[in-house]
Amino acid sequence: MQQLLDTAEKIRSMEIRGAGRIATAAAKALRDYVEMLETSSFEEFVAKVEKAKSILIETRPTAVSLPNAVMLAGSYDAETVEEARSQILDNATEFIRNADNALDNIGEIGAKRLRDGDTVMTHCNSHAALAIIKTAHKQGKRIKVYATESRPRRQGFITIKELSDAGIDTTLIVDSAVRYTMKNVDTVIVGADSITVNGALVNKIGTSQLALAAHEARVNFISAAETYKFSPSTLFGDLVEIEERDPDEVIPSDKLGDMPDVKISNPAFDVTPSEYIDLIVTEAGAFPPEMAYVIIKEHLGWELKKMG
Ligand code: RUB
Incomplete structure (x- = not known):
């Protein structure tokens, strides 16, 4: 969680800034958090992931890239922790790759x-x-x-x-x-x-x-x-x-x-x-x-x- 909080603070203080950069930074922070997350139940996993998402989204209010990134990177449709984790890791990685390619296009x-x-x-x-x-x-x-x-x-x-x-x-x-x-x-x-x-x-x-x-x-x-x-x-x-x-x-x-x-x-x-x-x-x-x-x-x- 500390790493995710650090990223949130960097976005808030504008050490990381610009709608695109804050979006990919948030997607990366969520991906890293979910990768290491240890929970004893699926319900606890869901609660912690949703909390992490709202911490990231609340850092800056105007750039919609931030909630869009968190929603796209952090989406899952699963019933077990491992299924949800693997979907979020895939979705976050895909979001980051697409964001990089988008700039080239x-x-x-x-x-x-x-x-x-x-x-x-x-x-x-x-x-x-x-x-x-x-x-x-x-x-x-x-x-x-x-x-x-x-x-x-x-x-x-x-x-x-x-x-x-x-x-x-x-x-x-x-x-x-x-x-x-x-x-x-x-x-x-x-x-x-x-x-x-x-x-x-x-x-x-x-x-x-x-x-x-x-x-x-x-x-x-x-x-x-x-x-x-x-x-x-x-x-x-x-x-x-x-x-x-x-x-x-x-x-x-x-x-x-x-x-x-x-x-x-x-x-x-x-x-x-x-x-x-x-x-x-x-x-x-x-x-x-x-x-x-x-x-x-x-x-x-x-x-x-x-x-x-
Ligand atoms: C930055 C700003 C940029 C957009 C787009 O504001 O307004 O024009 O975020 O940037 P701030 P990008 O410095 O307050 O974050 O194309 O890099 O996403």
């Missing part, structure tokens, strides 16, 4: 939308978005990238390191320079934490500003998202919870000095309506956001069955 599919000489803007740090840019670069296309800083956690620094290590022409901008810079951009590519049944994109705070500026400037707006970033529960009316993080990430409270009454808001994600999204690139193909229901139905059918 997204890269291949999305790179077709980039032309030699294109300029891309990206936000925060998304492995799926960067898979597209890096694949296009590997294909010999000359791609320039503007990467936003992404305050308050500055994940843009991870992005510029990854892109410049790959030899890609990269420029860092502050978040407030998005609209000013958009006139130089051909395509915006961002990741996804959740995509709702009506095709809205939930992603790092500020994403919707990129989308608005892209719309105004008639610039393509693409989200790169594995199918496990689509949210089945939104089909049943659930809203995606927007994580509100510690105000200290914005400014440490001891730096507020003589302004102790000032409040600080630190929402970590925002929602981009489907009308600002041209394409969602998944490992199963590139779809308009209006097809979100089909993806949920075909790729996450377990949730639909469960809910009857």
